Amino acid sequence: MNRTITSYQPGTxxxxDGIRVLDLSRLVAGNMVSMQLADFGAEVIKLEPPEGDPLRHWQTKGVSAYWKVYGRNKKSxxxxxxxxxxxxxxxxxxPTADVLIESFRxxxxxxxxxxxxxxxxxxxxVIFLRVSGWGQTGPYRNKPxxxxxVEAMSGFAAKNGFADRPPALPNMALADMVAGLYGAFAVLLAVREQERSGLGQVxxxxxLEPLHAILGPAAADYxxxxVVPPRSGNRSSLTAPRNVYATAEGKWVALSASTQSMAVRLFQAIGRPDxxxxxxxxxxxxRLRHSADLDAIxxxxxxxxxxxxNLNFFEEARVxxxxxxxxSQFQEDPHVLERGILVDVEDAEIGVLRMAAPVPRLSRTxxxxxxxxxxxxENQAEILGPLETSTEEHFKGHAKPQKQPQRGRASLARRSLLYIPALAERYIERxxxxxxxxxVLDLEDSIAAENKNAARQALASAIEILRSRHVDLWIRVNNHPDYLExxxxxxxxxxxxxxxxPKVEGEHELQRVSALIDQLENSAQIQSGSVRLAALVETPKGVAAVQQLVSVKRLAALAFGPEDYATSMGLEPTLRVVSYAAHSVALAARTADLEAWGPAGSIAEFKNLSRFRRTIQVSVAAGFTACFCIHPEQVxxxxQAYEPTAKQVAWARAVVSAFTDGGSIAVDGRMVDQPVYQRALDILDRLLRPR
Known part of the structure; x- marks a missing residue:
């Protein structure tokens, strides 16, 4: 059968699809994991040192054959x-990844x-796969x-080889390959849980453990x-006959008659029914006790x-x-050829390269x-570009549809804003x-009146701690004449x-505070306008004024305070009670291209996480771009609520890749026009934002 040259099919x-893997691993095990994932569509990005993955330097006649095979379908x-x-x-x-792989010590x-x-x-x-020789724990964790x-210590070498010769190591990276397959399986299990809960895991x-696990019930037998069984060469300790036998021209045939019926058939075939x-x-x-005698016959x-x-004879005898x-023999076998077990692929360096086709074979996917x-x-600009440019500039090659300037867009990385009392030193540290x-360091509701001065005094050291840790830091002040300045x-x-x-009710309040911040920026020699402002709307009067509030230049976000709003109405802060006000705040913010901070319901019952999850789902649906939290579990x-799913990402990438400015198209049987295209861009924008 003639071989055909296989061309790569980038659009398959x-x-x-839609799962992004960052691969920091080196050499074989990690690359085996990520090749399995890449073969089935994951976007695997090899993050390599300047000298490249050492696997590139395992060469045959100057060609990086290992890299060409195990680096396929990946980016660098x-x-x-x-x-x-x-x-x-x-x-x-x-923050853009679903999976992170590393294999450092x-x-x-x-x-x-x-x-x-x-x-x-x-x-x-993110799913964090950590590959190492001995594991992250235990007394050997730091050994090479x-x-x-591993092949020596696992028990493999002691089982491999002949009793009268030394234990035999495999002449291939067996431990790495086996671990790689286990690793790919583990990642898919974690992806399944990620889809259910939105959470990653380590x-x-x-x-060591995967290789030992495939050695059979050695520990149980012992x-x-x-008794530690001796090495048995090509024989089996379980059944006989089982061995390899030389043929007339110096080649070899393997035979296994492991069942009684097969042994009887073999004896009859070779003319020895006796x-x-x-x-x-x-x-x-x-037969096991007399395997040497049987092998001789x-x-x-x-x-x-x-x-x-020999092959023809035994095939006819059904042995x-x-x-x-x-x-050299394997690649010419007709079964190998017909099934396409090996493929010849185009190679820019040597013309054609032969390698194993991806396995296993799935009928539908x-x-x-x-x-x-x-x-x-090779993919430096493609992958790192989004970190410095807009989403569409990365995913498309043309300009974005013209929109009004987006004052809050630069900070849309915010999803969760965690309140911490300014006097909570232990919480600030972590x-x-x-x-x-x-x-959000809080000087307002969480600080009693008698402690306000102490909280202000503690603020300087808290700011310095969080600044050194590159935290996006906001301060909630008191909107009260005794405390504000x-x-x-x-x-x-x-x-x-x-x-x-907090408790903003009119444009004039914001203008006054903005002017005060101007003066303080100048006194502190901070760039003018660098300290932004978020207006927290917590009263009916504030809700009524939201369309005027958005005109303040320094404003980065409109926020909604459901607890105080409901209290001012004499009601409980249920989703139904605060719905109109919450939607009004979110709509005003989004209309002005500002961030909209929720939530659209109470967050006070921080132990009732199922209720909180429902509140956040409603908040996202209402158009809030981020939500306040008062407990780490809420974060x-x-x-998770703002994280696009793999399915959404795959759809968005397909839409953005296919869309042209000329009009509507169809993707997966669904019409895509400009609004749908913009929604796809927004999904990718959310994916690329750092958290």
Whole structure:
């Protein structure tokens, strides 16, 4: 059968489309994981050091064959994690990812500032796969994790080889490959949970445990017998006959007659029916005890014929044999050719490269070869571009439809805003670990009147702590004549993103506060206009004035306070009671291209997370771009609510890729016009925003 050259099909749809994987791993195990995911459609981005993944340097006649095979369907970006810039890039990419893979020595990611809790603070839904030789725990965690050492310690080498020779290591990266398959399976399990709960998790994958797990019930057998079985070469300790036998021309055939009926059939086929009743070979236990004698009989028969004749003879006799192939023989076998087990793909360097086709074969959602292994840094602009440019500039090659300037758009990374009392030193110290997009230090409701001065005095050190940790920091001040100016004087410092002004009821309040901030910025030598303002609407009068509030230049967001609003109406803050006011605030903010901060209901019962989840769902539907929280558990729910699903991302990418300015198109049988296109852009915008 003639071979055909396979062209890469970049547009082929696959089942893991929409899942983004950041792969920091090196060499084999991690690349095996990410190749499996990439073959089935995941967007795998190899984040490589300046010298490239060491797998690139495993070469055959100057060709990086390993990389070309295990780097297929992936993208490459150079990121030097030894530099501050490299760490910054990774911290911006993590929020865009569904999966993060690393294979450093345990502790390295922590030392770089990417411990699991820090990574999940950047992206609560990310699945963090950690590949190492011995695992993240245990006394051997810091030992070199080379696969050869694992293959030795796991018990594999002790089982492999012949009793009169040394234990035999495999001549391939077996431990890495097995771990890679387990790792891909684990990622898909975690993706399933991610789809259900919106949360990621850490996967601790050692090379040791998967390899030991495939060795059969060795531990169970030993616990029953107390005996360590000797190496048995090509024989089996369970059934006989089972071995490889030389043919007349010096090739080899493998034979396994593991059942009684097959053994009887074999004896009859080789003209030795007497062996059926021979006491040495009557049953499997007898044959195991006399396997050397049996091998001699079978071997002498097979040695009289060449490989093709042996295969034909035993096939006609319906005896289970097969050829022992090397790679040259395997690739010419008619079964291999007809099933396309190997494919010849186009290669820019050498013309054509042969490799194994993706497996396993799915009938409805198969894998695909969509792109060749990338050159080092090939996708630098494509992947890093969105970190510096707008969503559409990245996903499309043309200008965005003209819209009014978007005053709040630059800060739309905010999803969750966590209130922390300004005197809560212990909580402030750990605020950066809570996963919130922003921290709001509170000088208002959570601080009693007698403690207001102490809270202002504590503010300077709190701001410095959070500034050093690059927190998006806001201060809620008291909108009261006795406190307002004192609060602002304490709050306007370098590192403060903005002021939350509560109980706003008119434009003049905002203008006055904006003017005060101007003066304080000048006194503190802070760039004019850098401290933004969020108007917290908490009364019926404030709701009635929202259309006027949005005219204030410094304003970045309109926020809604359901508790105080309902109280001012003499009602409970149920979703129904506050619905009109919440929608009015959100609509006014979005109309003016400002951020809209909710929620659209009570957050006071912080232990009732199911009710809070429903409140946040309603808030998102109402158009709020972010929501306040008063407890870290609420932060997770808010972040999840604003996270686009893999299905949404896949749809949005398909829409943006297909859309042209010429008019409507169809994607998946659904009409796509300008509004639908804009919604797709918004989904991708949410995906690319850092959390």
């Amino acid at each position: 749809r696959c089942p893991l 970006v150079v990121v030097d994690l030894k530099t501050a810039r490299g760490k910054e890039i990774l911290s911006k990419l993590i 345990p502790g390295v990611m922590e030392a770089m500032g990417f411990a699991p809790e820090q990574v999940q603070g950047m992206n609560p839904r 994790g080379f696969g050869s050492l 996967i601790d994958l050692s090379l 616990s029953l017998t107390g 062996l059926i009743t021979d006491a040495r070979f009557k049953n499997n236990s007898d 079978i071997g002498s028969f097979i040695l009289q014929r060449n490989l093709p004749d 289970t044999v097969g050829p022992v192939y090397d790679v 198969p894998a695909a070869l969509r792109k060749a292994a990338p050159s080092l840094g 605020a950066h670990e809570r996963g919130a997009s922003s921290i 004192l609060d602002l004087s304490a709050a306007i410092k370098d590192g403060v993103a903005g002021i939350v002004l 997770k729910i808010v972040n």
